[in-house]
Amino acid sequence: MQSVDVVVIGAGFAGLIASRELGRAGLEVLTLEARDRIGGRTWTDHRLGRDLEMGANWVHWVQPHVWAEMTRYSRGIVRSPRAEEASWHGADGTPRTGTLEEFMALIDEGQQLVVDDVREAMPRGVDPTNGAIRDLDRLSLQDRFDALDLDPEARAANESVWVGHVNAPLDQVGLSSALRWVAATGGHWQLMHEASATYRVVDGMRGFTDALAGDIPGEIRLNTTVISVTQNGAGSDAHAVVETADGARIRARRVISTLPVNAIAGIRFEPALPEVWRRQSTETVASQGTKVWLRAKGHLPRFFAYASQHHPLSVLKAEFYETDEQGDYTVLVAFGPDHTRIDLDDLAGVQAAVDAFRPGIEVTEVTAHDWMTDPLSRTTWMTHRPGQLTRDLAELQQPDGAVHFATTDNADLWGGFIDGAIESGLREARRVAEALLPH
Ligand SMILES: Cc1cc2nc3c(=O)[nH]c(=O)nc-3n(C[C@H](O)[C@H](O)[C@H](O)COP(=O)(O)OP(=O)(O)OC[C@H]3O[C@@H](n4cnc5c(N)ncnc54)[C@H](O)[C@@H]3O)c2cc1C
Missing domain, CATH: 3.50.50.60 (FAD/NAD(P)-binding domain)
Incomplete structure (x- = not known):
């Protein structure tokens, strides 16, 4: 032996x-x-004509352990494209379109209120179980939204942002996840957004x-x-x-x-x-969603879009612009809160999920790895x-x-x-x- x-x-x-x-x-x-x-x-894999991250994608310098390794191995970062347009679902379930600034103004108050008590709940991000979290941990993120008196338009937009972050229906995720992420970024939700979904690793x-x-x-x-x-x-x-x-x-x-x-x-x-x-x-832990890469015809605007937590896909973003013998195309990344809601072999179903965000996107190909059914992971990013x-x-x-x-x-x-x-x-x-x- x-x-x-x-x-x-x-x-x-x-x-x-x-x-x-x-x-x-x-x-x-x-x-x-x-x-x-x-x-x-x-897992960096070659799909849709380029290298794509099937799993984790984004890192940030406020993540101290990652950053030490980035420095050690001389890794650089590159920014995901800055969105010029935003789409989201209003309280009546129909899509709205605006600028990034308009969307950020809409969610500003709600994003703050969701985590307003983070300094009492989790005074030290490195010690996430000490603080008022001991009493709050029974709450789901949905409970927190239900207790806030948000304007319905703002509530719909804020819920969609959070379901994208936590990768599961909001009533199944602890409020603790939202508080942890913001505690790790010194209480600043804007920095948390940047840290969790902005910078990719070169190579x-x-x-x-x-x-x-x-x-x-x-x-x-x-x-x-x-x-x-x-x-x-x-x-x-x-x-x-x-x-x-x-x-x-x-x-x-x-x-x-x-x-x-x-x-x-x-x-x-x-x-x-x-x-x-x-x-x-x-x-099992709460995370149960999916990350999907899509190829769409033409060069689409630089945009991000949110649907609701009840849709198969709740976040959609233009990531890369490519050209091959079939012409220009855009590679989009999408996230959904429940991996069972989308069947990647059913292109018409995927197209319908994309149509819910905004009109004019013609999906020609789709690819993903289902980490939830993969026996070696059975999870995405843990919440x-x-x-x-x-x-x-x-x-x-x-x-x-x-x-x-x-x-x-x-x-x-x-x-x-x-x-x-x-x-x-x-x-x-x-x-x-x-x-x-x-x-
Ligand atoms: C779709 C997706 C998107 C994500 N996005 C981000 C992001 O943008 N930024 C970020 O920081 N994090 C992100 N994450 C989370 C990040 O990928 C994980 O937190 C991290 O990679 C986990 O590392 P780990 O070593 O703890 O676990 P794992 O990477 O899961 O490693 C465990 C290893 O054990 C192996 N294994 C399992 N069972 C056995 C067995 N019986 N025998 C031998 N080997 C076995 C597995 O194959 C695996 O290689 C994302 C994850 C997913 C799935």
């Missing part, structure tokens, strides 16, 4: 960071990844994760699915045996699982996972259900014997983002190093 110091399960950002830290500290680390590529929920996520992987001394074994982790021994003999789908058994002094909460049931743990993991993976944050976060961060858990799902600051994945990888690498290396 192969024997190593540490097995890291998963080569997304959390796993790559943990592997780099421990490998460079002198430990023998083996990273096992089920997919045929690294990156996890970041894509693939360039970023390739640079990171090149810095890892140990082996990253692709196409290797872990099926079980069995803990044995105690004290200085504590170890785990990791079994893979192709029958290999690897002994490790420590194991770091980087599986998302929703996907962790794909591995059999012996002894069983701590109660908190079993509970939350059965409940919590009401109550999950304060009930579970601290416990989800705790190691269980020789098994550690690093995932964006259990990060303190930007939980659900790449930044959170890096934070969690650093945290668990430090704990493992403290346990295995002489001080």
Whole structure:
């Protein structure tokens, strides 16, 4: 049986960071990844005639863990196109069109009111379970909207903005997610908007994760699915045996699982996972939406558009302008709050979903990866259900014997983002190093 110091399960950002830290500290680390590529929920793929991000797209310098890595690997940023036009749905459900400035004026008061109590609720973004959030965590984002006395036009627009952010129907998402994101941006919702959806990484996520992987001394074994982790021994003999789908058994002094909460049931743990993991993976976290790339005829205006949270797609944005032998075309990105509401094989259905935003967009092709049905993720960018944050976060961060858990799902600051994945990888690498290396 192969024997190593540490097995890291998963080569997304959390796993790559943990592997780099421990490998460079002198430990023998083996990273096992089920997919045929690294990156996890970041994935740059060539589709619709250009490189597209099927998963995470945007980063920002207010995300401290991401930015440290961007600096380390000399990554640049490029701005997504600034919208010249905006469309949204009015209170009567029909589309309105205006300038970006008009839309921002419409949502200004509501965006502020949704998170107005953030300084009491979550005074420190790095400590998201302390503060009045303890009492507020039972509330959904929909509860918060219902309690605000917003003008119906402004309410419709504000709800559509938030459903785009949280990637799930608003009555299923904790208010905590809105508060966390704004706590992480010093209480400024405008900065939160910029941080979460403006700057892409030059050379894509693939360039970023390739640079990171090149810095890892140990082996990253692709196409290797872990099926079980069995803990044995105690004290200085504590170890785990990791079994893979192709029958290999690897002994490790420590194991770091980087599986998302929703996907962790794909591995059999012996002894069983701590109660908190079993509970939350059965409940699942709230995020359940979809991200879709569309090709449309012609060069469309630079616009973004919102529909309501009840539509299959609730956000649509012109991202890239291209030309090929068939002529000019625009590549659009769309987000919907429920992945089951849209069938990508049904172009007429997709066209109808797009027609709800604004007229004049002719969709010719559509592509996406369904992260919700993907057994290796079963989630998009994590948002919590009401109550999950304060009930579970601290416990989800705790190691269980020789098994550690690093995932964006259990990060303190930007939980659900790449930044959170890096934070969690650093945290668990430090704990493992403290346990295995002489001080
Ligand atoms: C559509 C979409 C858009 C997003 N947009 C953004 C954005 O703009 N900005 C942002 O910061 N974040 C965004 N995110 C979130 C971001 O992608 C994630 O937070 C982050 O990549 C998670 O990293 P992770 O390492 O915690 O998990 P993952 O990337 O999910 O890594 C876990 C790894 O474990 C592997 N694995 C699973 N099971 C097994 C097994 N049994 N054996 C071996 N390997 C296994 C998986 O294949 C995967 O590689 C987005 C996510 C999605 C899906």
